[in-house]
Amino acid sequence: MARDLDRYLPFRENGPSVLAIRRAGGPFSPEHIRTKAGFFSALVFRGVTFSTEFAIQHRTLFHDLNDWNVYIQSVIDNSPSSLPATYFCKKHAYGSTTDRSVDHVQKYWEVAEEHWETMVGLDGKANSFKAFRDEIVKGKNAHGNSLYHAFGPLTGYLLTADYAEAGLIQIPTKEEMGDLIVDIGAGAVSALEEMGLVRKKPS
Numbered sequence: 001m002a003r004d005l006d007r008y009l010p011f012r013e014n015g016p017s018v019l020a021i022r023r024a025g026g027p028f029s030p031e032h033i034r035t036k037a038g039f040f041s042a043l044v045f046r047g048v049t050f051s052t053e054f055a056i057q058h059r060t061l062f063h064d065l066n067d068w069n070v071y072i073q074s075v076i077d078n079s080p081s082s083l084p085a086t087y088f089c090k091k092h093a094y095g096s097t098t099d100r101s102v103d104h105v106q107k108y109w110e111v112a113e114e115h116w117e118t119m120v121g122l123d124g125k126a127n128s129f130k131a132f133r134d135e136i137v138k139g140k141n142a143h144g145n146s147l148y149h150a151f152g153p154l155t156g157y158l159l160t161a162d163y164a165e166a167g168l169i170q171i172p173t174k175e176e177m178g179d180l181i182v183d184i185g186a187g188a189v190s191a192l193e194e195m196g197l198v199r200k201k202p203s
């Protein structure tokens with residue numbers, strides 16, 4: 001447990017990955033939070049590198065896809081031993097194994113190029129917690145495919161919470177938070193069900 005503080009620490013804001021991504025000069029810093037590079041890097045963090053040694057030990061801001069590729073290769077080349085795939089991406093970072101992969105970084109760059117201004121730009125339309133999170137979780141491209149590959153209800157919420165903590169969007173109200181807990185349907189709602197505060201969903 002002590003080795004996986006991102007997952008087991010009760011105060012997740014103090015987890016090593018979150019502390020690393022919020023360092024000065026990272027994607028949520030004032031100078032980068034409203035930029036294409038910042039949005040791309042935030043997607044990479046929540047979609048790929050969260051809870052990895054890479055996220056903790058290396059820089060967290062990548063200016064574009066080429067910058068990411070060159071930096072990753074330099075990390076591999078300069079490592080004294082072979083690095084396992086989990087050094088860069090843990091498929092079970094949020095609990096259950098999911099379709100997380102460094103192969104999705106290109107998709108995140110493509111969506112960041114096209115949608116960063118709408119999401120985090122000065123004239124961004126997704127300026128409420130619900131609107132931002134809904135776009136991440138439910139946004140579709142012209143072909144009906146998910147814009148933000150592998151971002152489900154929980155991952156989408158966590159990315160939105162990162163931006164709320166950084167001051168880009170509003171912190172959700174208690175009512176909004178209640179709806180989010182039920183929608184995510186993870187540990188928080190299970191605890192409420194066990195305490196008898198909410199009814200279990202019919203199977």
